[in-house]
Amino acid sequence: MADNSRKAALPPLRIALAGLGTVGTGVIRLLEANGAMVAARAGRDMRIVAVSARERSRDRGIDLSRYDWHDDMTEMPAREDVDAVVELVGGSDGPALTLARRTLGAGKSLVTANKAMVAHHGLDLAELAAQNGAALKFEAAVAGGIPVVKGLREGAAANAIEQIYGILNGTSNFILSAMEDTGADFDEMLASAQERGFAEADPTFDIEGVDAAHKLAILAAIAFGCRIDFASVETQGISRVRAADIRQAATLGFAIRLIGMADTEEQEGMTKLLQRVRPCLVPKDHPLAAVDGPTNAVVTEGNFSGRLLFQGAGAGDGPTASAVVADLIDLARGEAGGETSAPFSVPVADLKAMPPADPSGRKGRTYLRFTVYDRPGVLAEITAAMRDAEVSIESLIQEGRSDDGSEVLVAMVTHEGPEGCVTKAIELLADAEGLTAPPLVMPILQA
Amino acid sequence: MADNSRKAALPPLRIALAGLGTVGTGVIRLLEANGAMVAARAGRDMRIVAVSARERSRDRGIDLSRYDWHDDMTEMPAREDVDAVVELVGGSDGPALTLARRTLGAGKSLVTANKAMVAHHGLDLAELAAQNGAALKFEAAVAGGIPVVKGLREGAAANAIEQIYGILNGTSNFILSAMEDTGADFDEMLASAQERGFAEADPTFDIEGVDAAHKLAILAAIAFGCRIDFASVETQGISRVRAADIRQAATLGFAIRLIGMADTEEQEGMTKLLQRVRPCLVPKDHPLAAVDGPTNAVVTEGNFSGRLLFQGAGAGDGPTASAVVADLIDLARGEAGGETSAPFSVPVADLKAMPPADPSGRKGRTYLRFTVYDRPGVLAEITAAMRDAEVSIESLIQEGRSDDGSEVLVAMVTHEGPEGCVTKAIELLADAEGLTAPPLVMPILQA
Structure with a gap:
């Protein structure tokens, strides 16, 4: 029988934090405000040991003197006293990506809010994480504070x-x-x-x-x-x-x-x-x-x-920090089993x-809005294109002239039909001289 | 460097399932329909090895012959080939509780949808889980399929x-x-x-x-x-x-x-x-x-x-089964680190x-509805009680007589004020002869 109730005696999770914008300072403020509670839930302390950002001297309203400062954030993963790195620098490539690679390459876990980097390089980083038994976590990269x-x-x-x-x-x-x-x-x-x-x-x-x-x-x-x-x-x-x-x-x-x-x-x-x-x-x-x-x-x-x-x-510093620290708590609890590989x-x-x-074969209803010159025949041209593309119109609204009198707005909603037909209708109107601008096409959400 | 990508070679998670009502059969149907995908996500197969329910012969539309049957569900945790027990029997005490205790006592993890049991005995069960290094999981006990x-x-x-x-x-x-x-x-x-x-x-x-x-x-x-x-x-x-x-x-x-x-x-x-x-x-x-x-x-x-x-x-079999199997996937992934103790x-x-x-000191607005006899003085009695209890009325609606002519409905909304005052007003009206029934008091959600 293992006694897991002694987990609180685990050593702290030691964190390097890269990026001290609103989210980075938010993480520090969160750990200051909720530190004891976070430690109780995580089963161990969270300790920021090192930080890095572009400008050292900027006043961020927080005391950074407790943390080791690095001018070069990409040095931090190599520190022996770092278990996990939090990347809040942003940018799909550049220093953020170098930092991420070095972190995972060193077998340390990465927590990031960087949606661009994960969207572009997430697979490579996940591969690297799996190879090195490290976790890649990015709750904060999607929809801020929402888990x-x-x-x-x-x-x-x-x-x-x-x-x-x-x-x-x-x-x-x-x-x-x-x-x-x-x-x-x-x-x-x-x-x-x-x-x-x-x-x-x-x-x-x-x-x-x-x-x-x-x-x-x-x-x-x-x-x-x-x-x-x-x-x-x-x-x-x-x-x-x-x-x-x-x-x-x-x-x-x-x-x-x-x-x-x-x-x-x-x-x-x-x-x-x-x-x-x-x-x-x-x-x-x-x-x-x-x-x-x-x-x-x-x-x-x-x-x-x-x-x-x-x-x-x-978005926002509080919600995003909430997501970053939730990832850290997962790591501290040891609930990242599957995440090291998946x-x-x-x-x-x-x-x-x-x-x-x-x-093109998907069926749905569509909203189409045209801006047209106020002269005879334009509406006929539009509706003829609809007919030729087999788009069936459910309702049509023509608004009065714009304030400067230069154009008239025509909005319509189609009956349910294949998307490809709407696309074809728009193509047929590509050279229509009556339109002041390309039409705006918006699908109607079916759910 | 640990290679965690070999996780798929882990042995299956072997499950005993107690309770074959709509949720229990839902779990079986889910594992049949989504089995390969669930295994890919869990990093290992899920295998139901034993089942138990009140009636063996009932037609549930599923083939139970693949699983060992137990007339006595509380025997199942002792099986050497069971890693986790799913309890879908219900009832805060009785066989469900015995099963839960034997499961956790044997150092095996328990997944349950039993809100009554967790509400009444959750602390004892969590203690037992911690002592034995087992996980207690109950996502399905709260709000069905919502995680x-x-x-x-x-x-x-x-x-x-x-x-x-x-x-x-x-x-x-x-x-x-x-x-x-x-x-x-x-x-x-x-x-x-x-x-x-x-x-x-x-x-x-x-x-x-x-x-x-x-x-x-x-x-x-x-x-x-x-x-x-x-x-x-x-x-x-x-x-x-x-x-x-x-x-x-x-x-x-x-x-x-x-x-x-x-x-x-x-x-x-x-x-x-x-x-x-x-x-x-x-x-x-x-x-x-x-x-x-x-x-x-x-x-x-x-x-x-x-x-x-x-x-x-x-609620419902599909959503609740979704929550049960999510808990099993957590167990299979080994992401239940903190859950064995917390x-x-x-x-x-x-x-x-x-x-x-x-x-009583909380401030809020309240909706109050009285049903009263249609005779002079009743409204005065109610509003006097409000005044004496220092409840300030924001709006009052008196409806016509009920269909059988026996009563009249008086509804009011208070201004923001302490709850205790509303409670006092209701007490003052406890013996009011004009009321046909005790008033209905509903707070207005402030958020």
């Missing part, structure tokens, strides 16, 4: 996952729900998000769907046991969504949300993977329609669990390469 | 939990949301729930809040590091909620939900615990207001994570005894 990596990898592990989708970018969701609340247009709400710290000075990764695509590619690998394939995520951002689209969608009973969605399909005798990040029309009675502000939410449909929803803060739920060698699925 | 035990014990482990609350009973939620949708009264919707398999022939545990109280007591122990105290859960069911209450609540912008809620408060120099299961008025824009049918949802507020929401099917997040010896908190 969705754990929920999917462990909580839903008994299920064949049929679909995973959700709101994976807090900045975009803040902007879309603010547009909904205020009636203001995209540019104005982006500026407001920037002022309030919900969007970065260069918001491209957030508003163009790249950040959500990183997270989706990671979730898809865990859900479907496939190799991460970030490059194949079809990505469309929210910068072309207008106040008028949100208004039309609301009239029809929908909210607009940036949705990352992945599922698989048998095509040509193979399992293929569809991964998409797109603004979608979400029915008002769907839980995702009610998710507002910088909140994230992930829905997964398991063949036994049914629908599971995980919701919470998708951070993506199955060993890397067993992850299947899944080619991108062709979505 | 909320894991979410709280591991996912949110870095946080001081400020509050945990949610919809913990699918039957009650089905009835309340059906009353909302149809306008029908409680008895009719209970009958409908029974017809549709969402309520048992004797629905007492579900509709009177006992089942939710079991789950709440378990969650509170994990969240607050306290000893399970089921006996102190203040429990009020939904059987007195009328269609008229739901209508009034809707008029005021609320849905009625049966909410289990726990938090702590410093009182008299001690940390005290408040645990309550009560029908509450939930603001329409709160995520819990939108939870309908037999769905469960748990909200936890962490001091760093902020609000986390876990939602999914709260199924409630910290070792049992470190769980604090927290006396029940006195809620």
